[in-house]
Amino acid sequence: MWVSPEDVLLAGALWITERANPYFILQKRKGHGDGGGGLAGLLVGTLDVVLDSSARMAPYRILYQTPDSLVYWIIAHGTSRKEITEHWEWLEHNLLQTLSIFENENDITTFVKGKVQGIIAEYNKNHDVKDDDDTDKFKEASAKFRKLFGMPEEEKLVNYYSCSYWKGKVPRQGWLYLSINHLCFYSYLLGKEVKLVVRWADITQLEKSATLLLPDVIKVSTRTNEHVFSVFLNINETFKLAEQLANIAMRQLLDNKGFEQDRSLPKLKKKSPKKVSALKRDLDARAKSERYRALFRLPKDEKLDGHTDCTLWTPFNKMHILGQMFVSTNYICFTSKEETLCSLIIPLREVTIVEKADSSSVLPSPLSISTKNRMTFLFANLKDRDFLVQRISDFLQQTTSKIYLERELTGSLNSSDDERTFNLNDSSVPTATQALMTMYRRRSPEEFNPKLAKEFLKEQAWKNHFTEFGQGVCMYRTEKTKELVLKGIPESMRGELWLLFSGAINEMATHPGYYEDLVEKSMGKYNLATEEIERDLHRSLPEHPAFQNEMGIAALRRVLTAYAFRNPNIGYCQAMNIVTSVLLLYAKEEEAFWLLVALCERMLPDYYNTRVVGALVDQGVFEELAREYVPELYDCMQDLGVISTISLSWFLTLFLSVMPFESAVVVVDCFFYDGIKVIFQLALSVLHANIHQLLNCKDDGEAMTVLGRYLDSVTNKDSTLPPIPHLHSLLTDNGEPHPEVDIFKLVRGSYEKFGSIRSDVIEQMRFKQRLRVIQTIEDTTKRNVVRTIVTETAFSIDELEELYVLFKAEHLTSCYWGGSSNPTERHDPSLPYLEQYRIDVEQFKGLFNLLFPWANGAHSDPLAVHFFRLLDQNGDALINFREFINGLVKKLNTPDYRHYLKLWNQETKPKEENTKELPKLNQTQFIELCKTLYSMFSEDAAEQELYHATATVTSLLLEMGEVGKLFSSFSRKDHNMEVKSQPSMCMQDTDPKTTQEAGSNGVFQQKDQSNTFVHADLEHKPSGSEEGKRDEENEELPPMHDIKLEDSSPKDTGTSSAMLISDDETKDDTSMSSYSVLSAGSHELDEKLQCEDIAEDTVLVRSDNGSDWAITFEQFLASVLTEQALVHYFEKPVEVAARITNAKNVRKVGRPTLSTSDYEISLSG
DSSP: OEEEEEEESOSSTTEEEEEEOSSEEEEEETTOSTTTTHHHHHHHHHHHHHTTOGGGTOOEEEEEOOTTOSOEEEEEEESSHHHHHHHHHHHHHHTHHHHTTOOOHHHHHHHHHHHHHHHHHHHHHHTTOOOOSOOHHHHHHHHHHHHHHTOOTTSOEEEEEEEEEEETTEEEEEEEEEESSEEEEEEEETTEEEEEEEEGGGEEEEEEEOOSSOSSEEEEEESSOEEEEEOOSSHHHHHHHHHHHHHHHHHHHHHOOOOOOOTTSOOOOTTOSOOOOHHHHHHHHHHHHHHHHHHHTOOTTOOEEEEEEEEEEETTTTEEEEEEEEEESSEEEEEESSTTTEEEEEEGGGEEEEEEOOOOSSSOSOEEEEETTSOEEEEEOOTTHHHHHHHHHHHHHHHHHHHHHHHHHHHTTOSOSSOOOOOOSOTTSOOOOSOHHHHHOOOOSSTTOHHHHHHHHHHHHHHHHHHHHOSSTTOOEEHHHHHHHHHOOOGGGHHHHHHHHHSHHHHHHHSTTHHHHHHHHHTTOOOHHHHHHHHHGGGSSTTSGGGSSHHHHHHHHHHHHHHHHHOTTTOOOTTHHHHHHHHHHHSOHHHHHHHHHHIIIIISTTTTSTTOHHHHHHHHHHHHHHHHHOHHHHHHHHHHTOHHHHHHHHHHTTTTTTSOHHHHHHHHHHHHHHTTHHHHHHHHHHHHHTHHHHHTOOSHHHHHHHHHHHHHTEEOTTOOSOOOOOHHHHHSOSSOOOOOEEHHHHHHHHHHHHTTOOHHHHHHHHHHHHHHHHHHHHHHHHHHHHHHHGGGSSSOHHHHHHHHHHHHHHHHHHHHHOOSSOHHHHBOTTSOGGGSBEEOHHHHHHHHHHHOTTOOSTTHHHHHHHHHHHHOTTOSSOEEHHHHHHHHHHHHSOOOHHHHHHHHTOTTSOOOTTOOOOOOEEHHHHHHHHHHHHHHHTTOTTHHHHHHHHHHHHHHHHHHHHHHHHHHHHHHHTTTSOOOOBOOSSOOOOOHHHHHHHHHHTHHHHHOGGGHHHHHHTOOOOOHHHHHHHHHHOSSSOOOOSOOOSSOOOSOTTOOGGGGSOHHHHHSSOOSOHHHHHHHHGGGSSSOOOOOOBOGGGSOOOOTTSOOOEEOHHHHHHHHTTOHHHHHHHHOOOOHHHHHHHHHHOEETTEEOOOSSEEEEEEEO
């Protein structure tokens, strides 16, 4: 290909000149091609790989040089001699004569450069090459990656790194390529080539470790292998990217969402020093946005625009705090360098003024931001203040226009934006217009008891805090805020502060009317989720009076149903009812809904899906933390198997189901403020407090009793609520009660002992556990599918498992590189295991070519399409694993055709209701069938013998069709007579009803794949006009097939049989009469065929265009059975294991079918 001219200092180094003229030189890389160049060639090849030279991929090049210059310019390179020769000849014919006209060498150079760049521009324009940010060097690496590993254009390379791969005890220096779906490695050292390809979706463990010999190592584990990479220039960057790509793959396995590149990233500056791909920048931006959203609890679609160092003036302590400002589409946020000192969230919807203040030596580059609630925030020491103000102004303008649009949409619905009531249910049922706790709060007889006084003091402390630090979203969040949370949030402020700390207030403010619309749409509709919700409604906090009447139950029903309709992937999961009922006690319905959204989608990700993946992941994290923080107890807990039991019940309900209610809500307070680390801290504290009792436990039941007793004794002495009986305490034994434990002391103690647990460390541990959990779930699914289907097939368990993985891999490949149908339609985790993964016809073609014995020649794809239609029984253009295996079994097992021949001969057998007759083949379809047979035999060892047999059968069937055509013509002449029987050629009596049974029982599928041309392609009903015409023509005739042939017969009805036989056939001695062939082969049948009258129902389907040539499937099968070569071919056993092994390693051009886990190819050069 032509390349933008670049100068080359040493033209002869490591290159051999093959052609030359005064201006151009064609060169070949040493060591390329025949002979390999000996030792020098091996060394050059090794250098090219290690130094990432483009010569490895383009071993030919053309240089330009003026006669008196020492500088050479590369203007073209090529992967093959043919490609480079075309460019050379173009230069000789189009440029060489023109260059001789110029006098000045500089003019010649300018002309050549301009000409080459013009060719490149024209090529890009004609081939619609998109301009992107990727450098030429990276594009070259992408092309190299695709060529080396046979990847299609759709597989995008993200980055590549130099490293060593430990193959056995020998390190191989090469390049690690990280693409969206694969991890690949390539090395070429002294003639030894090593390739490695691993799917991200197959990785079970990815870790960075250090040993004495190898200080920096990345270990990649799959189900079958472990790969070790070392000697990285930047191991941290490499590992972070690998981690991110593996996470994307796990997410795809979990919810089937493929990766979509963000095209809205800003363009790189031309002089940008960092040479990274657009995809790498996209992934880096995603990672930063994810951390940003987690840090400030922002909605999941918020994208970080940028961040900068600055100082923030804090009026409460009169200081300038050093930290970072973050700007995104809808928010300005700040966090101090010292983590707990101060943080701030300013939604742009609240901002009124952004202005640059006057700079001074004390306050350089200040920026003032004012909000609607009359708060002003002063930032200073901003490096690029003008640019920052411009960005904020742009986002502010977008936000203002959004607010106006929302007001226009909701203004007619709501008279006031501040107060909304929900009269969404039937008017006879009261609705909750306020938090349920305020409606059911029962005061103790003494109105001013010490508990109420303490509650009053708490409220005052929070009011003072609001006065000093601000109230609402824009509040300064400091260490003092945390202290107040740990002392307990007052009952009256709980709902407001939960909304604030969880970030749910932002989503509620930006989605006015959303909950109302959702409730209206969802009420009265029923599905699996609503059934489960109804079943659990009365089990949700039944001890609380708020849920002992219809008002509380109805509010709970509305919130849960609305969320199930918002997020069908989750729908409803047990434990959601308990958490939601507590949210409703302290928040209004809409607020409770948005709190539930924050919990399920941000704060407890994947906890409440059908497989509780998030809770299982955190269970693994908890095990790791227990090993680190309570090592003396860890082994004992593992032996007892208690950790898995306690973690699910504690984490899923945030301790609400295992602690007294008034104590558990304090845990929820801390959780909304500090996130999941609070739950881990508290769980570790509970284990630590019971360490001695647990070490003495003999079984898991005893350990659970110890922990249950302890949690029952956790009390909240500050609670003003009347005591609510705790259901968990009823399940414990009648032993001596545990001494009371104060909840506030327990929480504070957990911060003191285990407060060092950091959120970012938890996220790192979650990644590691997510790989393990999701792969375990995938393995469980595979085992369940195989266990279900193993009794129905002749395959072994191991073979079925391998086939399942191939089947699933084909589905995943289509998710990566596209297919004819939407992947989300084919994968539904809510379906039974057998139907979770389904493939469409394009994916089936790939598997058909790899696994089926008849996938040869040009007719392989059409054959696959017809066979797919046959297997697709419900007609949804998708087949599941069971249907796929059933088809494979029918192809790979020997068919019992004689049994079906006997069935066809039983005319007296009653017709089954669900059977249907097989349609007949017309002449065009018969020709296609013959072509398919020849295509199938093209690579067989007995090819010539099979061709002879096919020619014989073809001649016989053509004669049968001609005779049948005469009968059909005769029946048309006498269509008013009732046809009883007619003379026929030698053929067994047949009965369509038994034919139908044979078709439904599968002989059609088993005997001959090619015959699916008839069964699949022709299954269409005739039009009404045709049916009417037939009825008028002959009411007395037997019922016709309710199937319209796809193609009418050829116009030239007199086509002779000789015209339908290929040249190969006519060369052979096949001129013997088809009748003699039939009589010669008839002895091979169980019953000798007799020349008898055939039944009335074998009259061929009449065509209105006058062409009635047709044959039946029975005729076709009986004729095939006369040729022993064909019988042997179709009865030949197939080695399934060998085909599966081959399928795992075969890589097709442009679209590889990669191994289910990973594969390695070692080639000697």
